[in-house]
Amino acid sequence: MPELPEVETIARDLNQFLRGKVVQNVNVLHTKPLSNCNESEFIQFCQQEKFKNITRAGKYLFFEFESEKKMILHLRMTGKFQFFSPYDPEVNFEKHQRLLFLLKNQEALAFHDVRIFGTVSIYYPHTNILEYKKIGPEPFSSELNPAILKEQAKNRKVPIKNLLLDQKFIAGIGNIYACEILHAIGIHPAKPSSSLNLEEWQKVLTKTREILKEAIRARGTTINDYRGLAEKKGSYQKHLKVYNQENQSCPTCKTTKIIRIKQAQRSTFFCPACQPE
Ligand SMILES: [Zn+2]
Structure with missing residues (x-):
């Protein structure tokens, strides 16, 4: 599932492609993603709307x-966007496209979701x-601090x-980055949350920000499904120290698997030497 860096990357890409563009019509190819409206309500909501800004909050796209008006979308497991300029139904139609936003100049944005766990609300x-x-x-919020x-x-x-x-608790962190953050600060993943001291929370916050920022710079982590727009993969998987690295030598201590x-x-995933119980 895309986490904060991946969703942030997608929001930035979408902004670049969509800002100022007008939705002429929508084809609802599957109604399952629609979480608080029916098909005709959704179409009516979107028609003639001009995109102003696409942002991220937690793992949601706004x-x-x-x-x-706002449309809020969660990609869940396999949701992704495809932008077509121009859109040609003969060439660009794929069976897992669930929502198709038709724009001016024959451009289109497709919401593609193989498993259809993604949700849209209006x-x-x-x-x-x-x-x-x-x-x-948000992890980057200036109001967040170790004492909180x-x-x-x-x-x-x-x-x-x-x-x-x-x-x-904190928005945007998923399985990949949770493992990486705990390894970076040497805390065992099973440590009871209530037992961390202030200094440890300081480390949690600092490393969370550092790792997420670096991952955004790398356009996120692509292991299976995640792609930014235009099918661009992320590259943070090259920097992962523990996630998906079972039986590999820990890159920090170099002695333990x-x-x-x-x-x-x-x-x-964790290193029992760097993250003792
Ligand atoms: Zn280690």
């Missing part, structure tokens, strides 16, 4: 129109955006790895 101006309730503070994290975690007995995946355990049904 499409803002000039009219101040909001007219001055309505309550439910997605905001599902996302906690420590306070929020003080009654949380869950392993630190699981807390980092909690979108209401990376191991994999299961936490909350997800794989965790």
